[in-house]
Amino acid sequence: MHDVTIPAELGTFFENSPIALALASPDGDTPLRLINRRFQELTGYGGQDLIGRNCRVLQGNADDREARAKLRAFLANDAAANVRTPILNFKKDGTAFVNLLYMSRLRALSGETRFIFASQFDVSGAHPERLQAYDQELGKTLTRLSPLAAESGIIVEGTLTTVANSAHAIAQAKLILANLDDSSLL
Ligand SMILES: Cc1cc2nc3c(=O)[nH]c(=O)nc-3n(C[C@H](O)[C@H](O)[C@H](O)COP(=O)(O)O)c2cc1C
Numbered sequence: 001m002h003d004v005t006i007p008a009e010l011g012t013f014f015e016n017s018p019i020a021l022a023l024a025s026p027d028g029d030t031p032l033r034l035i036n037r038r039f040q041e042l043t044g045y046g047g048q049d050l051i052g053r054n055c056r057v058l059q060g061n062a063d064d065r066e067a068r069a070k071l072r073a074f075l076a077n078d079a080a081a082n083v084r085t086p087i088l089n090f091k092k093d094g095t096a097f098v099n100l101l102y103m104s105r106l107r108a109l110s111g112e113t114r115f116i117f118a119s120q121f122d123v124s125g126a127h128p129e130r131l132q133a134y135d136q137e138l139g140k141t142l143t144r145l146s147p148l149a150a151e152s153g154i155i156v157e158g159t160l161t162t163v164a165n166s167a168h169a170i171a172q173a174k175l176i177l178a179n180l181d182d183s184s185l186l
Contacts, residue, residue, distance in 0.1 A: 004033055006033060006034055007154070009148055009151065010145075010148065010149060010154075013145060013148055014034060014036040015036055015037055017036055017141060018137060019038055019121065020038040020043075021034075021141070022035045022036070022039055022055065022117075023106070023116070024054075024055065024115065024116045025116075026075075026105075026115065030054055031051075031053060031054060032050050032054070032055055033115065034051075035050055035051070039120060042091075042120060043089070043092060044091040044093055045057070045091075049092070055118070056068075058089040058090060058099070059087070059088065059090070060090040060094075064176075066085075067088075071083060071087070071103065081105075081157055082102065082157070082158030083104075084100070084101065085101055085172075086098050086099065086100050086101070086173040086176055087099050087176075088176055098173045098176050099121070099123070100120070100122075100134075100173065101119075102121075102138060103116055103118045104116075104157050104158030106149060107155045107157060108154065109153050109155065117156070121134045121138075125177070126173065142156060142159055143159075
């Protein structure tokens with residue numbers, strides 16, 4: 001059986017993070033193991049709603065095929081370092097938002113994937129400077145998480161430097177928002 005124990009120091013780090021973070025097991029339907037306080041503030045969902053379930057709950061009835069295909073391709077390819085895509089999501093109260101989703105892997109020293117790591121950011125109407133601040137925070141998070149995780153024998157994969165640039169992400173998010181205006185989703 002796969003080890004789903006989250007080292008205490010990682011739990012504390014997640015809880016105190018200023019950005020939304022989540023961890024899921026890589027097996028089965030990638031059930032969520034941890035969502036932090038910022039994730040709960042962002043989505044309105046608590047641990048009792050989501051732990052043990054797949055995070056696609058946030059997609060509601062929207063079928064964002066391109067984004068989902070990208071996420072599936074990342075999960076199916078153990079060699080892929082990370083993925084980033086905007087995806088249409090809904091908060092627990094039904095409010096639609098464009099989630100700029102980042103995912104990478106946390107590995108054991110053996111190379112086996114222990115957890116899928118994710119960070120969420122609401123880019124609906126986001127000003128470029130807000131996204132830039134988030135990117136910096138995500139970069140810092142990955143940098144700080146690495147030595148902490150290493151103490152528990154976990155390697156953090158995929159740094160932000162390999163991620164598509166912010167301008168591209170904003171352009172994609174705007175497209176999703178424009179399509180949303182034309183639809184009956186809001
Ligand atoms: C740790 C983790 C966090 C995720 N967070 C989100 C999220 O915030 N929003 C979302 O739409 N999908 C999220 N996903 C992606 C979905 O769970 C799922 O992998 C995606 O929809 C592609 O698979 P599907 O087409 O089978 O649904 C997350 C996945 C993982 C493993």
